[in-house]
Amino acid sequence: MTGAEALVATLVNGGVEVCFANPGTSEMHIVHALDRLAKVRCVLGLFEGVVTGAADGYARMAGKPACTLLHLAPGLSNGLANLHNASRAHVPLLNLVGQHATQHLRFASPLKGDIEAVAGLYSKWLRTSSAPEQIGQDAAAAIVAARTAPEGTATLIVPADVAWSDRGSTVALPPIPQSPLPTAESVEHAARILRSDSPAALLLSGNGLYSEGLIAAGRIAAGTGARLLTPYGFTRIERGAGRAVVDRIPYDPEQAADFLKDLRHLILVGADPPVAHFAHRGKASELAPRTCELFALATPTEDCAGALRALAEALSLHSTKPRCETASRPPLPSGSITLPRLANAIAALLPEGAIVADESMTSGRGIMAAARGAPRHDWLANTGGSIGFALPLAVGAAIACLDRRVLSLTADGSGMYTLQALWTIAREELNVTTVIFANRAYAILYAEFDTINVGQPGEMTRTLFDLIHPELDWVMLSRGLGVPAFRVDSMDEFCRVLRKGFEEPGPKLIEVVL
């Protein structure tokens, strides 16, 4: 058994079912091992940002890691922006990166680079495999590291000679350590806060936003009147009719401060204290009022769901009916296209079990609110703020949940960073409907420009913020990548195509010109 075969066999034993890949020559023996063992679904991305973003989306929905297969330092580098986002999502992810054969590294060959340094930027665990006899242990250790809280990215660098040499050996996966619960004192402290009359909220993260954790949170909200909040950038939330009422902190720092202004207590459940994405001159970065006390019930290393269950127990709310959204959908809008109507149309048509990858930016700020009473669905947001994640994320989410519908919301600016994902969506015949909000600008930058108080943007600024001369034709781009595409100019058209997207098999793209 070669080192490459031992690697793949260990991954398969460790539960890895999917490999998002963009390999090169140095990964050739790993490709061959994937082929021989034929137990991993290999999904090709035509750019590495697609690969890493897909691995993030897969992990968010599957709750376990896929692996990537990336080509040396530049290949890994191309995937870094979405590894940044994944690192902020605390999802398990396993990078396999090829390295030159050991004896080749002393030469200044063109692709030589410091892979360890590149991988070190966003890896919680990093190792270069030293021998085929070791690679099974290395792979198992990588999986354990990725899955141990706080979950994250493990990167295993595989020199070509380790991959091609015989004497590869596999190992069984050791048990994954359980996330610890917070101390009884912490739980009691949080319970005391919630028993007081002071306005309080829980800021939820991790597995506090779905399944048992979310149900416990809903019980706490019902029993104490505390608000349930999520950061603007969250990994995954289960929501819709019958699920706990959770509000999202707005993106705009002034709106966010206003949204939080009445709070006297904010209990952090795996979340960081809420801060603005960017500093603004003369304004505080912290979003909660000074008079609000922050208390961390659970850190990202601890079990949020367990913490919430323990807190509900401490408050004797473990059988209380959670405060949940009631079923309600807006009527189907018609007429000319407006942002509120688009939000309502999505809310009106979102199918049960849908997964929304949301990078709708300035155009989509009303969609989550509109869809709160829609049938049960999952929402995935941008945790790290680096744009170009929604199309890749949709790839991974769709592959993790083949029987569900994925709605990818992005914009003409953000979509362009990783548009190559559409090809993978087409190739894998994924049930992904992509909506491009084409406002022909980096609109968020115009909004930010306003806040610096230097008057109107001049010609050079407009050159850098406008996406015109020429306008992007997303229908052609999408068709060029194999995804059927439609440009709509009325709400009726939008609704008709969106419904088709949700009902028909395979992908579609809708360009909404704003």
Added chain:
Amino acid sequence: MTGAEALVATLVNGGVEVCFANPGTSEMHIVHALDRLAKVRCVLGLFEGVVTGAADGYARMAGKPACTLLHLAPGLSNGLANLHNASRAHVPLLNLVGQHATQHLRFASPLKGDIEAVAGLYSKWLRTSSAPEQIGQDAAAAIVAARTAPEGTATLIVPADVAWSDRGSTVALPPIPQSPLPTAESVEHAARILRSDSPAALLLSGNGLYSEGLIAAGRIAAGTGARLLTPYGFTRIERGAGRAVVDRIPYDPEQAADFLKDLRHLILVGADPPVAHFAHRGKASELAPRTCELFALATPTEDCAGALRALAEALSLHSTKPRCETASRPPLPSGSITLPRLANAIAALLPEGAIVADESMTSGRGIMAAARGAPRHDWLANTGGSIGFALPLAVGAAIACLDRRVLSLTADGSGMYTLQALWTIAREELNVTTVIFANRAYAILYAEFDTINVGQPGEMTRTLFDLIHPELDWVMLSRGLGVPAFRVDSMDEFCRVLRKGFEEPGPKLIEVVL
């Protein structure tokens, strides 16, 4: 004057004329300063790999740095693969990267990242500006560092508060240190080698491949019979009728070894010893025969052109007529499409002064040889081996040389990494003709698979190497990005459209289905 204004004013004083940009909120004040001073041409790229690749192309042709403007750690990360290539090209390049305002850095905001660590990967000089009073000095130091041999990437990180604060001050650019010449002993040693009867070659790099350096090399070749060689990956070579005869070491390691097998002396002029791109099991990485002695006449830090002039002088060849290519073009081919005919068509039609950005991969191996007798032109190759460079490189080369024609040769696989460059080409109305060799595969990986001797590629391997299901439609992709595009299926059609591309203003794209 704000820090941002002092920064931009210093860059302008230092000769920076172009900024390739993809800015975000943290760069807002730099955008405003570029707007107010209005002396830098700002060129928007819709993905950062376009930005850094364009800066490389600009530097190769302008011989001085453009600046980039990139958004925090993820924005810089997206540009790394082409910074890798640029670092191997030894071109001057100046990255400006925004950073959060200093007081914001203590918070775990979504986009927080270790910019210094990301920038450190490929920067020969790196500094975070500490105050508006310092930023002028920082910018001048960055330019000097980028332009001091061996030229390379300087990265200046600009915190938002340094950019927005007053008391910015500019400085004049200090002189750029001249590259040193090799010692007289080195020159004499090289001369002795060339006076002997032993088969010898000069492996040229840097400014040994153009202008006075190339002329001196041509004299040495004429007077001594030494061959002139270039590595497979070179930064820029001036070639064509009337220019020195230089042969390129082939990509394939067996072909390369055969190409070098008769040499007993190889004189390195700014070049590294020739090595294979990748190691292959049981094969040597070094390409020159064991019996060949390598001697470094000039290191990358030294002046290659000066070294060659000194060597010509030492050999009393300073007024010898250089050994040059004679003018000759193949006849225009017709009939069905073949790779040799495509090479001949390009050679037959390449206009005087053309600049070729060559990422034609397996499809284009015959083009350089075919075009050696074409009118004078420049050729740019992939120095770092990371694919996705030819389209961005064409952007920068065209902006550096607005009166010349650029031919960008790429393939369906390599072109996909940075196809966003086509939008910038369209927007800037650049005279760039792009040829896509659409062989529907990562053909180079099939060739490499053959070398590992494991039989035929299986289904999973074909999944990862084939670019089918669906096929990319480059005509639609190009039109979607604003570049007029044509698919050709005969040599007559190819020749007709290529000629139009060279004669008409603005860009065109030709998809050649192989």
